[in-house]
């Protein structure tokens with residue numbers, strides 16, 4: 013490994029940063045959100061809306077668990093930071109050498125926490141609206157989705173901007189798991205077993221939903 017004069021390790025290889033469950037979670041979350049959003053206005057597609065919406069919720073619950081027991085960069089304790097660190101990071105973007113993080117940067121992490129929180133509220137209000145708890149709940153559901161959509165827009169813009177500023181392809185990293193970095197910073201295992209459990213769990217969940225084995229969730 014290469015060190016600078018100050019002894020700080022610098023990028024010298026291709027390192028694994030995102031484990032497989034985190035990547036599966038991300039792209040299925042995008043898929044479920046897109047399906048739920050596109051099917052939200054028509055009666056004819058309501059079953060798709062509900063199934064995509066609940067699967068979105070199941071993915072979020074998995075992520076809460078994975079944020080506690082997952083690999084290094086998937087853990088909340090690794091990336092959730094206070095407002096002062098978010099500001100320091102944003103200020104550094106204006107400098108010639110912006111602060112670089114191997115995992116999520118503090119500003120990106122803020123958007124992620126917003127997406128997880130509002131995502132759960134979306135599912136909760138969607139469930140309440142589906143179970144006829146009143147028209148206002150449907151309005152609230154729609155309002156929360158609009159705020160969530162705004163944060164997702166900021167999230168995507170942030171990903172593209174920091175990819176440009178740091179000259180690293182963050183989208184590709186969320187696909188194949190790899191970034192350029194110092195080898196000591198790599199995670200050791202891709203977490204195949206957890207990935208298989210996640211996929212099997214999701215298939216069982218979908219099967220139970222579609223065959224109405226989860227009557228509590230359906231009106």
Ligand code: HEM
Nearest residue numbers: 034038041042045115116117120124127164171182183186
């Ligand atoms: C419905 C749309 C989307 C949602 C709900 C969403 C949500 C999230 C969440 C929750 C994370 C944290 C991942 C984790 O640690 O588990 C994340 C990270 C990420 N997302 Fe998205 N995302 C969306 C769309 C996109 C799109 C379209 C792209 C590609 C342009 C993208 C690229 C990324 C990247 C690159 C990261 C890692 C950021 C980093 O390096 O810190 N996301 N996203």
Ligand code: HEM
Nearest residue numbers: 045048049052062065066068135138139141142150154157
């Ligand atoms: C990713 C998750 C979700 C997204 C993005 C989403 C999005 C939306 C949007 C945009 C609307 C308003 C449609 C319109 O213009 O009238 C809506 C309505 C609705 N959603 Fe969802 N939804 C999600 C999850 C859920 C879930 C889990 C359920 C639970 C069964 C649900 C049930 C409903 C119902 C019943 C309505 C009609 C509300 C009314 O008009 O009073 N949604 N959803």
